[in-house]
Amino acid sequence: MTAANPTLKDQIMQNPDTGRAPVTVIGLGLMGQALAGAFLREGHPTTVWNRTAAKAEHLVARGATFTDSVGDAVAASPLVVVCVSDYDAVHELLDPLGEVLDGRVVVNLTSGTSRVARETAEWAAKRGADYLDGAILAVPQAIGTADAIILYSGPRSAFDLHEPALRSLAAGTTYLGEDHGLSSLYDVAVLSLMWNILNGFLQAAALLGAAGVDAATFAPMAKTGIGIVADWVAAYAQQIDDGTYAALDSTIDTHVAAMEHLVHESEALGVNAELPRFIKALTDRAVAGGHGGSGYAAMIEQFRTPSEVRS
Structure with a gap:
């Protein structure tokens, strides 16, 4: 526990009212909204932040807490899930926070490359945060169902600590290993498989057509x-x-x-x-x-x- 986060240990403990640990979701595009919605369905006290506050309205109506600043959102929970447009956006939002990140687990579900994932892990470590990189193999509508698969890589201890909460997002919650780049590598590998299958089908359909x-x-x-x-x-x-x-x-x-x-x-x-x-x-x-x-x-x-x- 640090001076910057005096209640962090308490936050990690289950909420006595819901039996679920609190979480924060940064970014409320279609996928971010689906992630926050899944946490809410499972009873997790959920704090959300987005540049456009209107995207949080239906989540707030369901019990989420919206904060005006990224810093307040991060400070609200020991587990911070980020899902934005790219890694540059991740750094733009989190770089200014400094010691607010200390002691927290940041789960980045933003698409990127294995190199950038490893660099971001180093960046997070310098700020005292544990970092899990993730890859979502599902459409937003599948989040929280048996059809969703989400891959995670990074410190096993961080994954184990928050696995119950992360399982709210996908039945196919899968830990790949300590190498932060593995999730991104698996992601592009599956995309390669998908595109090659689809391109083969399209070639065949063109021939028969x-x-x-x-x-x-x-x-x-x-x-x-x-x-x-x-x-x-x-x-x-x-x-x-x-x-x-x-x-x-x-x-x-x-x-x-x-x-x-x-x-x-x-x-x-x-x-x-x-x-x-x-x-x-x-x-x-x-x-x-x-x-x-x-x-x-x-x-x-x-x-x-x-x-x-x-x-």
């Missing part, structure tokens, strides 16, 4: 295909970790031949062929590197090689 097949007609088969690939992930992951790439189904040489068909079909139908050409170019490199007889998991070597090395 050229033959008059509606995307809605194709969608059930696309879902089945995605499920089949999903079932391969565990075996591929084991091969990647082991560094051995046995051809469990077909070799990369076989995949290259099929990729040629995709490129030619796209060109013949007047569909953009940039994506399949790029995929085939990567695969050709794998063959040139001696992996023609390997399973497709050997393509990991191409993704591990920085672009500038190839150029």
